Amino acid sequence: MSTQSGSTAVSPPDRSATDAAESDPAGGTAAPAYAPAALGLGVLALGWLAAMLWIGQAEITSSDINSIVIAMAALALPGLISASMVGGAAAAVVVANLLTRRGVHRSTPRFAASVGAGLLVGLLAALTVTLSYGNGDSITVLAGTVAAAATVGGIAGGVRAVPVVGAVVAAGLTVFVINTVLNIFKDPLLSLYGYGDTDQSQTSALEWFSRTGSIGGGLVAGLLVFFYLGLARRRTIALDPDASLPRWPAYLLAGAGPGLLLLAAELLTQTAGARLLAAAGSLSDVDRGLQDQLSEYRSNQALWVLFVGALTALIAFGRTLRPATAExxxxxxxxxxxxxxxxxxxxxxxxxxxxxxxxxxxxxxxxxxxxxxxxxxxxxxxxxxxxxxxxxxxxxxxx
Structure with missing residues (x-):
């Protein structure tokens, strides 16, 4: 800079802004973070959806009686909706990682591609239900609800916080697996909790069994979210040391994600599948009471998983913090x-x-x-x- 009289001082260009513009070919939009193991999660989520479709098809087509078909379709509906939402979200995460590698960082095309991926998964699942589950209004409602659930999962996967969505997908799959394992060992657990001949002992044992699955699923989901986001954090630092890292709200949201997913699945079950549930409940008073009991069980489980998972992930993240020491x-x-x-x-x-x-x-x-x-x-x-x-x-x- 010149110090002579009348000279004009010209400041040097801002190198940080120049470097950011050169490193970001997408017009100034920062590159979203990658979701670790997105392809593996996509394969597992789609495999789980295929398994749920196969189990539902085996149960529904096992009887030619229309009333039994309706009852079995109503029982299979919540599980298919949850699996479809996770499958749609996992497909959206895979597409988001692919777009990041291709340099597409703008929100609009990324969101459109994620919704398209979820819609594609939903259409394939609905086509499977229509072709293999038989005919009837109940099957049509089931197929449409499954397609809507996968599309909702694709919408959720269209956010820019891709690692958070990947953590929710991984934790959601873990909760599904824990519930399946507990159902396999249901009878020994009920005996352990004092299941007897009286209504009081049976109700108490069923409540403890439900809490075991909910609390255990929430704890494992929260810890898995913590380790998954930690892996994403280390990978982000390795690629870009100056990149913004996920803070405690991301861990809180991801920990609550599986519970929010279960709540959204229950909401879709009660709205999009309301016609099928009403048809199943009209068969008899026993069926109506069973539907009400299962709905209450699913809602309580979702709330337990939500709060336990959020607190577990937040506490695990808080233990990594260190007090700031002033020089x-x-x-x-x-x-x-x-x-x-x-x-x-x-x-x-x-x-x-x-x-x-x-x-x-x-x-x-x-x-x-x-x-x-x-x-x-x-x-x-x-x-x-x-x-x-x-x-x-x-x-x-x-x-």
Missing amino acids: PEDETDAEFSDDEEFTDEVAGSVGGDGPDAAEGGRPEGGRPDSADDDEIGWDEGGTDRRPADRRPEPDTARS
């Missing part, structure tokens, strides 16, 4: 950094080590440090009260 300030360097500020007055106060300490052991114009220098003539304020003939002659050379 100690060097008071000596701050006080005596400049020799010019080390005045005679300060030198006298610290023991007479100043430049005038060699003359009589006292600073110029001040009270002597020791009473041996003069026994009289000084008051408590430091004023020289001696007669003029007893005062030392001033040092003219120094002045």
Whole structure:
């Protein structure tokens, strides 16, 4: 920069902004983070959806009686909706990672592609239901609800926080697996919880069985979310050390994600599948009571998984935080950094080590440090009260 008169100072260009513009070919939009193991999660989620479709087909087509088909379709509906939502979200995460690799960082095309991926999964699932489950209004409602659930999952996967969605997909699959394993060992667990002949013992055992699956699923989901986002955090730092990292709201939302997914699935079950549930409940009072009991069970499970998973993920993240330590300030360097500020007055106060300490052991114009220098003539304020003939002659050379 020139220092001559009349010259204009021109500041250098902002290198950080220039580097950001050069590293981002998408018009200034920052690149979203990658979701670790997205392809593996997509394969597992679609495999789980295919397994649920196969189980539902086997149960529904096992009887030719229309009433039994309706009842079995109503029982299979919540599981198919949950699996379809997870499958749609997983497909959206895979597409989002692919778009990030291709340099597509704008929100609009990414959201459209994610919704399209979820819709494609839903259409394939609905086509499977229509072709293999048979005919009837109940099957048509089931197919449409499955397609809607997968599309909702694709919409959820269209957000820019791709690692959070990937964590929710992984945790949701884990909750499904835990519930399946517990159902396999249902009878031993009910016996452990005191399942007997009385209604009170049976109700208590069923409640404890439900809480075991909900609390256990929430704990495992919260820990899995913590480790998944930690993996995404390390990968983000390796790719870009200056990138923004997920903070505690991301862990809280991801931990609550499986519970929110179950709540959304129950909402779709009660709205999009309302016609099928009403048809199943109209068969008998027993069927109506069973549908109400299952709906209450699913809602309670979703709430337990939501709160337990959110708290577990948040506590696990909080244990990684460390208190900020302020650097100690060097008071000596701050006080005596400049020799010019080390005045005679300060030198006298610290023991007479100043430049005038060699003359009589006292600073110029001040009270002597020791009473041996003069026994009289000084008051408590430091004023020289001696007669003029007893005062030392001033040092003219120094002045």
